[in-house]
Amino acid sequence: MRLATTRLLFAAALAGALWTTPRPAAAQAAAPALTPEQAESLHQGMLMLRNLERQGDRAGAIRQGEALLQEFPNTRRIEDALAQLYRLEHRDDALLDLYRRRTQRDVNDLESFRELASLLLHRERVDDAVEVFHKMIAVNPKDENRYRLAASFLHSRGQAESAIRLYREGRRAIGRETLFAAELAQLEEERNDLPAALSEYVLLSMNPEQRRRATREVAGLIERSEARPRLLARVDELRSRHTKSAPVQDIAAMAYLQVGRYADALAAIRDADRLAGDQGEHLLDFGRTALDAGKSGTVLDSERVQVGVQALALLSERHPKSGLAPEATRLSAEGLVAVAREMEPGETRTRLLKQAVATLEGAGGSMAPRFETEARMLRAMILFEDLGDAAGALPVFESIAAQQREAGESDALVMVQAALCRAALGDFAATRTALEAVVGSSPPDSVADPFQARRKKPRDLGAARARYHLAELDVVEGKFPEASSEFAALAEEAPEDRFANDCLDRALVLNEAMMDDPAALQRYAAMVRARLQRNNAGAQSELEALVQQHRQSALAPIALLELAAALARDGKTELAMQRYDQILADHPKHRFAPRALEARGDLQMERLRRPDLAQASYERILMEYPDDLFLDAVRKKLLAAREAVKGGPHATP
């Protein structure tokens, strides 16, 4: 029995030794192999040590451990146990000796180097700690991981200066100028040496894979910094010193863009592009950054947008064959249109829109066919929707439609746009013919295959829009029952979204109005006619007359709603709000009432920048119209308004 127990204990000891965490080869060699008796003795010794510790006799446990270590020198298990005990008893000197011995014994035991340095730092012996790391590094001075381990450890213990020195030493020793640039930049920023941080980001940008990150970090640095003038002075200095460095010029351009020095930004990005000798990536990134910030900021910055547009135009000019040119053209045009649409109608708005059109025209012929079609489509939409130039837009739409037909693609949506151009030019007969052609050429829904019917292809969408406008033409021609039926059919077929809801509303309104004073319907028809002709003033005047003269008509609510939307589009926000309020006052239970509240909330949020008022509007919808179909969208808007309110008084989202 005793033999069996001994064998069991031996096996356990051996298993323990075998299952020890793998250590570096040098450390394993330091401890000689044990005989079975020695292993047993060691095991018993460790048990005794643990028992003493559990009994609270730490001093006894330490004595036991030290005795064991004398008997079994360089045994890691004993050293680990002793290290824990020394820590608990605050015997730092003994702990230091222990780790010193380990690091001398095994120069690859990085963990022990780190522990030793940690102890020295704890005793505020910073220089000694750094010396320890130097010894660790000296084993293999070309190993960048050693520098990283040492420096990051020093940094985590509050020794940023030492960490910086170590990184710089590593950079020199390994001989790569850009090594540790990201780490050094962060450290320099933490100790508020922003020009030094900036220099490191410049170095980081020399690595093509890190260029974008570097420029982003620099922009962020400038944004965060309270010492902008100092930083910008450094940027100026770097720029003038490194006139042949594309990364430096690129970073300078982004920095100047950040602070509004647009002329300098443009000059710097020109230089960066010239020096880079690439396909215009710098210009594209710059343009995109300028446009994104210009469009999404709380204050519209049209000058910034123009700088972005100029940079993108430069790309098309300097790199006409670049694969990035179509993207640049598209971004330019979209940027200009986005800015223009934020403005009140007027000369500046028109000028920007025409500039967008000119940008798209100028790019024609140099792009791949797909991009060219997209550019032409965008141009046509700007001409028609924003500039009201139906005559200019019509040939463009028709040529795109012809091109799509040749390519075997669906032309339905484009043909609808072309038809609407004809309506705007007053040729309703041709409009009807064109729209009927779209409807006639789309395949019927396959009732047998419900999945097929549910999948909306472009041709189906085009047909739905065509039918919608045909119904409008019926209204214009006084065929109100036909129009109502068509709107009702569309509402039935379309998925539950705003389009279906709109169709249903029109069907219901016409149905109700057909029992009213026919004069109201005639006025409504005149309004639809004016709207199709893009005669906004005429449409508004018909709506005003409807509202004034037919207050009790079933058409009054929709007239108010459409009038308010038209006024909002014209930038007459206050008048639009009054009309929405009139719907709520005169028709509180009408199905348009929650739409009026929602639209009012949207104006309060986006135009008036009053999220607190918007919040109240949206909350009213939830409380007063709990069965409204679009509550999910309203909830999202309400949460956004609440967040904006939290941001500060009248904070904008």
Next chain:
Amino acid sequence: MRRRDLLLATAVTLLWIAPARAQQFMLIPMDLSQTNHLKAYGLAYRMLGQGVEVEWLLNYRGGSFLARRGGDAELEARVRNVSFELVGAAQVAEIKAEIDRENMEVVLLEKPPRLAVYSPPNAQPWDDAVTLVLEYAQVPFDKVYDREVLTGKLAEYDWLHLHHEDFTGQYGKFYGSYRFTTWYQHDVEVNEALAVELGYGKVSELKKAVARTIREYVRNGGFLFAMCSATDTIDLSLSAEGVDIVAPEYDHDGQTPGVQDRLNYSNTFAFEKFSLELNAMVYEFSNIDTSNYARLRGAEADYFTLFSFAAKHDPVPTMLTQCHVNVVNGFLGQTTGFRKSLVKESVLILAEVDGSSEVKYLHGNLGRGTFTFYGGHDPEDYQHAVGDPPTRLELHVNSPGYRLILNNILFPAARKKEQKT
């Protein structure tokens, strides 16, 4: 004539006002008609926090909530898309009469419990289903860890949650697969430093002390809710008083010889007579866990069934099992379920896998407090692996599995009623 007109006008006015005034109560149904079950709990919690008394109608329409109208509860319900009904006193009387007749009960919720979640300061590459659902339901909670537990901060809380934790000090037994990863090594470093800082020679000793403190917290009246590996590891740790069950890979010394025979099951919450898994390379703590059986079933065939209880006589387990369905989709975890033969007899089983010996959800008393254990990691992620993205609860607003978690946060708010027998 004039008087008659006046009387008529008054009568009409009263008739017009009466219906509005008669709807004095807000009923939040929790059956299949509810649009967002998870946020409904948050709404009830919020109302409690505003001093509104909320009644939990056990087994009535899935465990509905009833409260007097007032404040901004209705607006918040609409904002959170929690469906509710306005009911009058007469309807409430009918509801209460039905409750009296049927296996239902009314439990008054008095004040919101103060919630604490045991969570390490270093980020883990997995998510805690309980914190996810508390955040989604907008229920506030605090985080605590070893330092707070050992310095007595638990006394400030009514309810404590433990999730994917390892109270044995073996770092989740991730050694076999993850010992070379940065997060694992960082976890070891953080825990070892913390052990030393708090005066313990080993992490396992620290965790034992934490487990003991949690047990005392429950004994003194605290409510404990544990999921996943916290459930079995806390019992393993408690049973290992005075012995070393930890593999040398973790604490650099050997396990106590014959450790299996030296476990003390009288210290544990829920489990007894279990066998430890001592091998560091095996991702398992003991034979309590039934993950292997669940994996054999697979996601498509893994369900567990909630037991029914007599609401009037056993309101506590009834509260804990309120749900709009009886059969719930299963889900894995480091500890997926509990072997029935290892569950103490004094512990109440709330749900199990039909036709098997696997317990999914259990509850018990210890001293003046209670504990509830729920196997698995995330009710809406069948197999949540290390590094997986968090579950998006807005896609699971009616999750029965998550409801069971939320039952546990409201149950401490219940006023204790005297037993009817």
